[in-house]
Amino acid sequence: MGKKSRALKAVVGAGAGAIAALASYDLAQRKHSILRNYPVIGHMRYLLEELRPELQQYFIERNWDGRPYDRDTRSVIYERAKGIHGEQAFGTERDVNADGYEWLTQSAAPVPLPDEPPRITLGGPDCSQPYSLSLLNVSAMSFGALSANAVRAMNRGARDGGFAQVTGEGGISPYHLENGGDLIWEIGTGYFGTRTKEGGFDPDQFAEKSQDDRVKAVSLKLSQGAKPGIGGVLPAAKVSQEIADARGVPVGEKCVSPARHQVFSTPTELIEFVARMRELSGGKPVGFKMCVGSRVEVLAICKAMIEVGTAPDFIVVDGSEGGTGAAPLEFEDHVGMPLTQGLMIMHNALVGTGLRDRIRVGASGKIAAGNDIVKRLIQGADYTNAARAMMMAVGCIQAQRCHTDRCPVGVATQNPRRARALDVDSKSTRVTNYQRATVDEAVRLMASMGVSHPSQLTPRMLRRNVDVHESQSYAELYEWLRPSELLNAAPERWRADWERASADVFPLP
Ligand SMILES: Cc1cc2nc3c(=O)[nH]c(=O)nc-3n(C[C@H](O)[C@H](O)[C@H](O)COP(=O)(O)O)c2cc1C
Known part of the structure; x- marks a missing residue:
């Protein structure tokens, strides 16, 4: 050589x-x-x-x-998750004169920051185990859609940061329980984890599992913004032993979430079922999640609360801009009400029927930064949940492959080789960091607006450009009902829907 x-x-x-x-x-x-x-x-x-x-x-x-989240939003989530403050140099890149651009109003006399961010209490008058909830929580994502490591990292992050994780309709898996973070147990149309052999709701299993100390509240899922009105299918190949165990379904068989519930078919029955779950759980807060279909439907549910004489402890409004592990494009792009409209309808309907004081309203749909939280609080929410932003905090790079089982970063996959890439120790810290920094920014925004508690926010504090020369506040742009106004004399623009709404039937719009 x-x-x-x-x-x-x-x-x-x-x-x-x-x-x-x-x-x-x-x-x-x-x-x-x-x-x-x-x-x-x-x-x-x-x-x-x-x-x-x-x-x-x-x-x-x-x-x-x-892609759903722009580069700036993604960078802010990553940086905050890594503990970097996430400030930007040089000024905004947004067209602040554009039609539809929205902004928050600051005060000439900002107030001091509170020592701790405000929290809200879930639990109305019929609840005996109220729960103190953060302004931002992990939205529902099932083990199955997420890997075991992603569920673990989010749960541990929630534990360390003092916020809650909604389980997703796949039920409570061992990975939700290992680290002891607060859980809101979500139950969908498949009743996974509390299901009879025939696929119905099993009250005995529910009563037993809901006693777990880590379960702080229960949420009945009616619909989801990204795919309202359809259920879901987990293909047979993905129904592994551990998923089958968590859901209470046979291994290796297609696992179907039907489009509608079996436990109720009228608004009255829905409210009665919520009350039954609360009783079975020993008085924990029970609520439901929905993407608003129509105003008349929301009013029918409110009428049912009045007739039955009880109400859910919370309602989460999910917007059509919300995320999903998998849904047909037709549903993602063309069905369901955007969050702004759905949230304001829910808030006003509850105010107008005198029910708002006893029900907390949550909002979800592309919530990622502090301004998103403040905006939703102004529009009528008491708290918010985020799904995809939390996925990004554990390393999601928005590859949009969740439905293929080939997630490159181990977040949305059941493939153990891929999922192992997600390190639970470091990613749980990122979840805690991200949530804390985002809530801190929301609190700082409110302080700059002269507000020391979310209850002081008003629709005058959020403005939208209506053309290049003029903006209007949400107080001017929308109609805001006074307490019990619908019961006394429904205003003109609400009257037809109010009269048509009945507690006995889910109406067509
Ligand atoms: C991967 C993934 C899985 C989800 N699984 C559920 C679920 O099991 N139940 C549910 O109610 N919503 C589910 N969602 C919807 C979210 O909980 C939430 O309603 C919606 O995504 C809005 O949050 P986002 O815009 O912050 O992602 C899922 C979303 C994603 C991205």
Whole structure:
């Protein structure tokens, strides 16, 4: 062998050794999920990010602007999750004169920041175990849609940050329980985890499981903004032993969530069922989640509360802009009410029927930053939940492959090899960091608006450009009902829906 070829061999050998060493390091490190799943080659992402963000966008995140969360929002979530403050240099990139641009009003006399962010109490007069809830919580995402490690990281993050995790309709899995974070147990049309052999609701299982101390509240899922009016199917191949155990269904058989509930078929029966669940749970807060279909439907539910003489402890309004693990495009893009409208309808209907004081209203749908929280509080919410932002806090890069089981960062997959890339220790800290920084920013925004508690927020504090020269506040743009106004004399624009609404039937719009 000549001198040259020996030298070449040595260089190649050294290069191969370096690559092998880098690959071993990537596989062993716990900070970057993408490197654990794509050793060596995954560095391209970070290299391009260093060189020029635009290059990264071109090569790796093509069409980024068309994805649900824009680059700025994603960066803020990542930075906050990593404990970096997430400030931006140089000023806004938004067109502040654009039609429809919305902003919050600041005060000439901001108030001091409170020592702790405000919390709200879930639990109306019929609840004997009220729960103190944060302004921002982990929205419903099932084990099945999420990997075990993602569920664990979110739960531990919730425990350390003092907020709640909604289980998702797949029920309570062992991964929801391991770390002891507060849970809101979600029950959907499949009644997973509290299901009879025939697929109905099993009151005995429910009574037993809801006693668990980690279950702080129960949420009945009526519908979800990203796919309202349809159920869901978990394909037979994904129904592993542990998913079957969590859901109470046979292994390896297709697992169907029907489109509608069996336990009620009228608004009255819905409210009676909520009251029954509260009783079975020993008086824990019980509520429901829905994407608003129509105002008349909401009014029918309010009438049922009045007739039955009880009410849910909370209602979560989910907007059509909300996320999902999988849904047909037709439903994602064309069905269901956006959060702003649904939330204001729910809030006003409850105010107008004199029920608002006893029910807390939650909001979900693309909540990611402090301004989203404050905006939703002004529009009528008491608290918020976020799903995809929490996924990003545990490392989601918005690859939009959740439905293929090929999530590159181990967040939305049941493939154990991929899921192992998600390091629970570091990612749970990120969930805690992200939630805390976001709530802190919401509180700081409120302080800058002269408000020391969310109850002082008014619709005058949120404004929208109606053309290039003028803006109007939400107080001017929308009709806000006075307490019990519908019971006394329904205003003109509400009258037809109010008269048509009946507690005995879910009406067509
Ligand atoms: C991966 C994934 C799984 C979800 N699973 C559920 C579920 O089991 N039950 C439910 O009510 N909503 C589910 N959702 C919807 C969210 O809880 C929430 O309503 C909606 O995504 C709004 O939150 P976002 O816009 O912050 O993502 C899921 C969303 C995602 C992204």
